[in-house]
Amino acid sequence: MKIVIIDYRAGNIQSIQFALNRLGFTAELTDDAEKIKTADKVIFPGVGEASSAMQKLKATGLDTLIPQLKQPVLGICLGMQLMCSYSEEGNTKGLGIFEDTIVKFNHGVKVPQIGWNQITNLSSDLFKGVKENEYMYLVHSYYAPVCKDTVATSFYGLEYSTALQKNNFYGVQFHPEKSSKAGELVLKNFLEL
Amino acid sequence: MLTKRIIPCLDIKNGRTVKGVNFIRLRDAGDPVELAARYAEEGADELVFLDISATEEKRKTLSELVLRVAEKVNIPFTVGGGISSVDDVGMLLKCGADKVSINSSAVKNPQLINELVAKFGSQCIVVAIDAKMIDNQWKVHLVGGKVSTELDLFGWAKEVEERGAGEILFTSMDHDGTKNGFANSALAKLSTELNIPIIASGGAGSVQHFIDTFTTGKADAALAASVFHFKEIEIKELKQQLFNNEIPVRL
Numbered sequence: 001m002k003i004v005i006i007d008y009r010a011g012n013i014q015s016i017q018f019a020l021n022r023l024g025f026t027a028e029l030t031d032d033a034e035k036i037k038t039a040d041k042v043i044f045p046g047v048g049e050a051s052s053a054m055q056k057l058k059a060t061g062l063d064t065l066i067p068q069l070k071q072p073v074l075g076i077c078l079g080m081q082l083m084c085s086y087s088e089e090g091n092t093k094g095l096g097i098f099e100d101t102i103v104k105f106n107h108g109v110k111v112p113q114i115g116w117n118q119i120t121n122l123s124s125d126l127f128k129g130v131k132e133n134e135y136m137y138l139v140h141s142y143y144a145p146v147c148k149d150t151v152a153t154s155f156y157g158l159e160y161s162t163a164l165q166k167n168n169f170y171g172v173q174f175h176p177e178k179s180s181k182a183g184e185l186v187l188k189n190f191l192e193l
Numbered sequence: 194m195l196t197k198r199i200i201p202c203l204d205i206k207n208g209r210t211v212k213g214v215n216f217i218r219l220r221d222a223g224d225p226v227e228l229a230a231r232y233a234e235e236g237a238d239e240l241v242f243l244d245i246s247a248t249e250e251k252r253k254t255l256s257e258l259v260l261r262v263a264e265k266v267n268i269p270f271t272v273g274g275g276i277s278s279v280d281d282v283g284m285l286l287k288c289g290a291d292k293v294s295i296n297s298s299a300v301k302n303p304q305l306i307n308e309l310v311a312k313f314g315s316q317c318i319v320v321a322i323d324a325k326m327i328d329n330q331w332k333v334h335l336v337g338g339k340v341s342t343e344l345d346l347f348g349w350a351k352e353v354e355e356r357g358a359g360e361i362l363f364t365s366m367d368h369d370g371t372k373n374g375f376a377n378s379a380l381a382k383l384s385t386e387l388n389i390p391i392i393a394s395g396g397a398g399s400v401q402h403f404i405d406t407f408t409t410g411k412a413d414a415a416l417a418a419s420v421f422h423f424k425e426i427e428i429k430e431l432k433q434q435l436f437n438n439e440i441p442v443r444l
Contacts, residue, residue: 012286012289012290012291012317014260014263014287014288014289015263015289015291018263018264018289019267021264022267047313047314047316047317048313048314049311049314110388110389110390110413111388111389112315112316112359112360112389112390113195114316114359114360114390114413115195115196115197115198115238115239115390115413115414116195116196116198116238116443117194117195117196118194135196135443137268137269138195139269139291139316139317139359140316141315141316155194156195175269177267178267178268178269178291179267179268180233180267180268181267183267184267
C-alpha cells in the first residue's frame with residue numbers, strides 16, 4: 001500500500017511517520033501532485049496557524065488538488081480544520097470539503113484545550129472497534145461546530161465535532177498518532193478503508 | 194470530558210535519567226527511553242524530558258534522544274532544557290517532540306515566546322517557571338533554580354500568557370524534592386488568574402498530594418519524577434484512586 005503524507009511544512013510529521021511504522025507501514029512525505037494523486041491513502045497533517053498553513057497550500061497548488069482526491073484522505077488536527085469552508089483563525093477560507101466554520105473556544109474554558117478528552121457518538125468506519133467515550137489526545141484553540149458531516153463529538157464547554165466525514169474525506173481533531181493504542185486503532189482503520 | 198493529566202518527568206543529564214533533591218543532589222534513575230515506554234504503557238498521559246544540565250552547560254544534544262523517544266512512545270511529550278532559539282525549537286519538533294518548554298531563555302528574552310508562538314503555534318510552547326517564596330513573595334529563579342530574579346511569579350505568568358504561551362509548568366522550589374505536597378495556593382491563584390492550562394510540579398510524595406493539587410490547587414496536570422522512577426507510586430493505581438475521588442482521569 002502506498003501511503004503519502006502531504007508535505008507543506010506543517011510541523012510534527014515525524015510522529016505520524018513513527019506511528020505508521022509501529023503499525024508496520026511506511027509513508028512518503030511529499031508535495032508532488034502525481035504521487036499524491038496515485039497514492040492509496042493520503043494523510044493531511046497540520047499543526048500551527050490556519051492562514052499561514054493555507055498560504056503554503058496555495059503556493060504549491062495543493063489547495064485545488066486535495067478537494068479533487070478520490071482515495072481516502074485523513075486530515076489531522078489543523079488538517080481537518082483546513083478541510084472546512086472557513087476558519088475564524090486569521091480569517092481563512094478553507095478547502096470547503098466540509099461545510100463547517102471553525103471558531104475559537106470562548107465560553108469559560110481554558111484555551112488551548114490540552115489533554116485527553118472522550119470521543120462520543122461514533123458513526124464512521126474510522127471508529128470500528130473503538131469504544132464510545134474512548135480517550136484521545138487533543139491540543140487546539142479552535143473547533144468545528146457540530147454539523148451534518150460530524151461523525152464523532154467531544155465536550156469542552158460545549159459539544160463540538162471531534163471527527164468529520166464526507167465521502168472519501170475524513171478529518172479528526174485529535175491526534176491519533178499520539179493517542180496511545182486507541183489512536184493507533186483509528187490509524188489502522190483508516191489504512192484498511 | 195477533558196481529563197486531568199499525570200505527567201512523569203524525566204530529568205536528563207548526560208543521557209541518563211536523574212532526579213535531584215532541591216535541585217542539587219542527583220541520583221541515577223535509569224535509561225530515559227526505557228522509562229518513557231514503561232510510563233506510556235502504564236497509563237501516563239504525557240511525558241516531560243528536562244535536560245537539567247543544558248542551560249548551565251549550554252548543551253543542545255537532545256535531538257537524538259527525542260528521535261529515539263518519538264520512535265517508541267505513542268503519547269505526547271515535551272522537551273526542555275537549554276532551549277534558547279527558534280532553531281532549537283524547530284529541530285526538536287522536527288525530531289518528534291510535541292511541545293517544547295522554555296525557562297531561563299524566556300526570562301532573558303521574553304520576545305522569544307512571541308517568536309516561537311508565531312512560528313510554531315501556542316499549542317507547542319510551554320513556559321516553565323521555577324519560583325521560590327522569599328519574604329512572602331514568590332520570586333522567579335533561573336538556571337535550574339540557581340539564580341534568583343526580582344520577577345514576581347504571578348506577574349511573569351500573566352506576561353507569559355499574554356505573549357501567547359500555550360501552557361505553564363510551575364515548579365515550586367520550596368516543595369521540589371520534599372515529598373510534602375504541591376504548592377497548592379500559588380497553583381490555584383495561577384489557575385484562576387490565567388486562562389491557559391497549569392501544570393503543577395514539585396512536592397509529590399503521596400496519592401493524596403495529587404488529589405489535593407487537582408482539587409485545592411486547581412491544576413490541569415501534575416508532574417512528578419522520583420515517586421514514579423522509584424515506584425513509590427504506581428501510575429495505574431494513582432489514576433484509579435483519582436477516579437475514585439471523582440477527579441476525571443483517563444483509565
